[in-house]
Amino acid sequence: MRIDIITVVPDILKSPFEASILKRAIDKGLVSIHLHNLREYTTNTYRQVDDYQFGGGAGMVLMIEPIDKCISNLKKERSYDEIIYMTPDGETLCQPMANQISMYENIIILCGHYKGVDQRVRDHFITKEISVGDYVLSGGELGALILCDSIIRLIPGVLGNETSALTDSYQDNLLAPPIYTRPAEYKGWKVPDVLTSGNFPKIEEWRENEAYKRTQERRPDLLE
Known part of the structure; x- marks a missing residue:
């Protein structure tokens, strides 16, 4: 399985994949994790990825252009089973959902940040929206880690005893x-x-x- 994670703060995501079951899965070649810094897909001098929302209101919004460029570049290289957006108003993550996603070959996870993303991203790029609970985090990175852990442990060969996950x-x-x-x-x-x-x-x-x-x-x- 290949997991591409799009984020504005990739450093938050690095250490969990360097330890325990997640690292074991990577070392075995059962999963590969690729972090993409959204700021690398900007064209402005300040590498700005967010802007004020139309109509006024508090909170900055991730702009559509860098997200479009990142997702489009990834899709040129391979097809994806799902392009997932981590958001508080998505479908709540559950075990059957994790079971299903664990059988995919390639997925993209977009981490929301600030107030969220331009709605056009959700309308035209995202195929699945997932929440990890009825609360709001500072960004989607921690939610993405929860999702990754829940699916990677289900991949055959990751756990020492594969029947262990079946009795969870x-x-x-x-x-x-x-x-x-x-x-x-x-x-x-x-x-x-x-x-x-x-x-x-x-x-x-x-x-x-x-x-x-x-x-x-x-x-x-x-x-x-």
Whole structure:
């Protein structure tokens, strides 16, 4: 998978891809990340990428021209499955969406900044708009990182045990059940006996019941 990220502050995005699972995926050649500084696509002396909005109002807006040039240059080199804009009013990121995007070959992620982008960008270039929650960030970079992490970990070969992702919360519209590790008893707090019984059918039944119970208690909307 190739991910091209368009941003005005690329430095924010660098370090997360230099550690942990994301770095492992890159080192294995399972994913490639390419950061594009929007200021490199400007023609003005000051490398300006934003301007005041028509009609007045607070907040600067990312201009259409540098975004057009960047996306158009990328599209000359390859076709893209999706051109994604990270925005608070987009479709909320969920596990099924991450599952779908993880199967794509090439995607572009445009990070909004300031007040956002010229609406014409959204009308003519963007194919999908994604939000990471009902709140506003200073820019789309952190949202882009969340999206990247959610999809990269699903790519076969990234996780040590590929079945691990299949048992995560939300994969079956259920939250994950409680999990335990050694020691089996700590300060008198014991691990449920079924988990140390070696009876794997019973263990799976327990996990399914606990997952349903937890979902019913915390996210009953998922069961609807």
